[in-house]
Ligand code: HEC
């Protein structure tokens with residue numbers, strides 16, 4: 001091959017690797033909700049409509065959703081979402097995510113759902129258990145759509 005044919009190829013390879021590097025950096029960035037946090041938005045919406053690899057949202061969430069109080073319309077800040085290996089808070093605690101001041105929770109951390117994990121949502125007076133196992137953290141894809149919103153008190 002002649003040298004002037006190789007130059008554009010090298011250029012292409014370099015720009016491709018820069019592009020891939022940036023993508024990786026974005027995807028690896030850690031973003032986890034915390035009790036006092038106010039960085040989230042769009043309570044009740046299916047967060048992963050946008051927060052996925054290639055979506056408009058900056059972060060790729062492995063788990064995200066919204067918690068409401070017993071009115072099912074007001075948000076419930078300060079709840080805690082936990083994932084267990086067995087139903088009703090049994091087995092091993094795999095993950096704990098704090099619900100932020102806007103009622104939302106989210107995490108970019110890798111979660112190994114394996115054959116399924118069991119969600120528990122803890123409020124001050126009430127722990128709510130999801131009886132069936134989930135293999136996705138896309139909570140608001142069901143809750144607020146085909147299911148009641150997630151709530152506690
Ligand atoms: C319609 C698309 C869309 C939906 C749905 C959506 N987001 Fe976002 N989100 C974005 C975009 C775009 C950004 C980046 C720009 C910005 O900060 O507004 C963002 C930014 C964020 C940020 C980061 C703010 C920062 O620190 O830069 C958080 C946290 C967040 N979203 C949480 C959520 C949660 C939780 C949900 C679901 C309850 C959700 N988002 C639903 C599009 C969306």
Ligand code: HEC
Nearest residue numbers: 081119121128129130131132134136137138139142147150
């Ligand atoms: C694929 C759909 C789906 C997804 C995804 C899902 N859920 Fe559920 N959830 C359900 C269904 C159906 C029920 C009722 C039956 C049951 O408990 O298994 C339920 C029940 C619950 C309950 C108990 C409600 C009550 O009033 O007792 C809680 C709490 C809950 N889910 C939390 C979550 C959390 C947190 C997430 C995300 C980590 C999540 N769910 C993801 C479908 C889903």
